[in-house]
Amino acid sequence: MTRLLLVCAANLCRSPMAEAVLRLRAAELGLTEVNSAGVFASSRAQPVDKRALAVLEQRGYGIDRRWRSRRVRPEDFDRHDLILAMDRNVLRGLRAMRPAVSPARLGLFLAGMTGLGLGLDEVPDPYYGAGNGFVHVLDLIEARVHTWPRDDEIFHKSAAG
Template sequence: MEEYNSLGNNRKYKILFVCLGNICRSSAAEGVMKSLVEKAGMSDRFEIDSAGILDYHEGELPDSRMRSHARKRGYELVHRSRPVRTEDFGYFDLIIGMDSQNMADLRRRAPSEEAVRKIVRMTDYCVRYAQADSVPDPYYGGAEGFEYVLDLLEDACAGLLERLA
């Protein structure tokens, strides 16, 4: 991955989080990152969004279980699901996939080598969970899966913000 753009200019740094359907992991990552950026007083320096590989849930709010678990931690997830679009690869500075399949799908869709270099894995920014190699999909699991995903996302988003700040 290329070195990050300097945040010393007036242009916002644009981050896109991506998972399969954009109703659990990527929407939660968007909510966590927005909260961290806001608490750090840097909302004016970032544009944060999320999207899904598939369009099955387009227009839907995040999964109700994810919203519930996130709300307990102080995050309100209000994003409406949308699929990744070709123009996202030119618009965003960083495109962050949650697992190996998301990464492969993003690389396959990337319109150029420059776009491929923008694609990174969410867990690359983990500090406490440095051994994690993916953010697992909690959709078919129980409450502990949603809590673990939020633990990973909080860790990775904090690590990402530290790298970018």
């Protein structure tokens, strides 16, 4: 069983969306804990982006209304087994802040997806774009979840380091 941390830039849309979806499916995916954070998140906690919340609710996913963003903390690297970044910039930020000794495996959330017809290995940030960007992000998250059991070995190899 795996403790998972999902990470985007500000922890306002991509990672909380992924957290909501993966929490719902945690048991079947072999996850004991699912959390999210941001490498560049404000020190002032904020609610999930309203557009992200609307898209989640349209598809039947819920997120606690008390949910607030948070920044990645040094202890996250000890608490979580797997830390997945939404894009390469976030992954670079995680690698830069990772303690010298850490059991956590780091990788991209969409690792291994390019060979499965998705054509992407990063989840684009919809924050500054149109509302349909949030729908696209949720599509990518759901695609990752649907392939999770099938490509587990590829996924874990690509998440190393």
